[in-house]
Amino acid sequence: MTRAASSKGILPYQHITQLIARRSITSEHPIEDRQIQPASLDLRLGKKAYRLISSFLPELSAISSRLNVLDFYQSDLVMYEMDLTQGAILEKGHVYLVPLLEQLDLPATLRARANPKSTTGRLDVFTRVVTDLNAGFDEIRAGYRGPLYLEVVPRSFAIKVRTGDSLNQIRFVRGDATVSDSALQKLHGTDPLLFHNASPPKALPQKEFRTDRGLFLRIDLTGSAREDAVIGYRAKKNSHVIDLAKIGHYAALDFWEPLKRHRQDSLLLEPEEFYILASKERIRVPPGYAAEMVAYEAACGELRTHYAGFFDPGFGYGDGKMRGTQVVLEVRPHDVPFLIHDGQTFFKVVYDRMLTVPTQVYGTALGSSYQRQALTLSKHFKA
Structure with a gap:
């Protein structure tokens, strides 16, 4: 669209x-x-x-x-x-x-x-x-x-x-580029923005599409739904230097502890530990829009859910046939331990209008690294 x-x-x-x-x-x-x-x-x-x-x-x-x-x-x-x-x-x-x-x-x-x-x-x-x-x-x-x-x-x-x-x-x-909640609801009805992370992915029904000065998404703590599925990673406290010039070079286990699915589909986040997690939904950004994760209100818990958070036009969209891409979250809780559950509302995305549709959109032509990501570490680690 x-x-x-x-x-x-x-x-x-x-x-x-x-x-x-x-x-x-x-x-x-x-x-x-x-x-x-x-x-x-x-x-x-x-x-x-x-x-x-x-x-x-x-x-x-x-x-x-x-x-x-x-x-x-x-x-x-x-x-x-x-x-x-x-x-x-x-x-x-x-x-x-x-x-x-x-x-x-x-x-x-x-x-x-x-x-x-x-x-x-x-x-x-x-x-x-x-x-x-x-x-x-x-x-x-x-x-x-x-x-x-x-x-x-x-x-x-x-x-x-x-x-x-x-x-x-x-x-x-x-000027003011922000897309209103009513405009998001209307856009989702004609060109879906969120999909369930299923096989095949299905567009979220309108009744599950929640907005309040942005679009709410949830956390995924089940992964592939297998009992031993990896649902996230926690950074190790002591590790070697990461050279940013070395792509696909490092063994993930030297730097990260994989987190397996818990029988209660929950995860206890420890204060000042760093976690990589993923969203329950797949998100799409049509070419005429851009999107950004915004800070989570303190009333919902003392934690930071992302460091980076800008989605280019075409993310999870491609030529219009893609059914979204999971959002990868960089999570750091503060002050106290924080227990989260699968499907819990966890972060919010604000959509902005583009001045006009870009001549280049997010995808392989620009060397985009995360167009078809699931739970994905940075590009410096071996696949």
């Missing part, structure tokens, strides 16, 4: 290429075609990383003024700097700030928002974009002109990164 072009929405692939041509997005290193996604642009790490004492927000001063000091021993923020051009290891639990290769010069009508890439989230690497004179992370005000910085905090694994690696992505938005 396609939509007519709108005056409000997320900029698609072809408009991002125009922003680059007009120098609204610039870089000393030419922007590569591989960076441009159906509704976002991959951002690249620059030449240096700064090990920080803590996270911070630069509401009152330019970030460069906090980094360009002659003696880091006199700095209230920076401990030391690292060269990324030949690769460097970012230790888990430490805070790093990396100037990105890309800079922005946005028109007054255009704002931007950043998200970790799916692979970044599945490695439990916490990232947030920071901009000058801003009181928040990941939100970039309309008309912003200046550099971009990425805060990076590996949580479960030490990682090796290099100049040019992409850990996060940015999308550009004009």
Whole structure:
């Protein structure tokens, strides 16, 4: 299903290429075609990383003024700097700030928002974009002109990164792009957005399609329904470095503990442990839309259900014949143990309109890694 072009929405692939041509997005290193996604642009790490004492927000001063000091021993923020051009290891639990290769010069009508890439989230690497004179992370005000910085905090694994690696992505938005609950209900009736994860997958009946400022999905703790089915993974506390350049290289069992189906189809989440789980439903994003997982309300439990959460147009949709793709969740409970059950409402997805349908949609043509995923670790692990 396609939509007519709108005056409000997320900029698609072809408009991002125009922003680059007009120098609204610039870089000393030419922007590569591989960076441009159906509704976002991959951002690249620059030449240096700064090990920080803590996270911070630069509401009152330019970030460069906090980094360009002659003696880091006199700095209230920076401990030391690292060269990324030949690769460097970012230790888990430490805070790093990396100037990105890309800079922005946005028109007054255009704002931007950043998200970790799916692979970044599945490695439990916490990232947030920071901009000058801003009181928040990941939100970039309309008309912003200046550099971009990425805060990076590996949580479960030490990682090796290099100049040019992409850990996060940015999308550009004009006006209010959010799709209302009533519009979601109508869209699902004509071009289903959710399917039961069955064989074959069947569209959710309208009575099971629940919305409240977004679309609710549930957690799957049965897997393939076999008694010994793997229903998730928990990160091991001690493991080796993961080199982000090595794809399909690592044995999963060296880094992850598989979680088997419990006889009561429940799972006890331990505080500050990191889990990879999957959704009960399959989700589809038609080409005229994009979607994003949003923070779960604290009233429903003290846990984070995702780190990455942006779905490009065409995710789980393809040429329109795909019947959705499961959502993989990066889960970390806080403060107290938290018991979850199969089929429990667990997270929410907000749909946004595209300004117009992208000329490229999510799928194999763009090297998309997770179009037909089930319960899937990051692409660095052997299948």
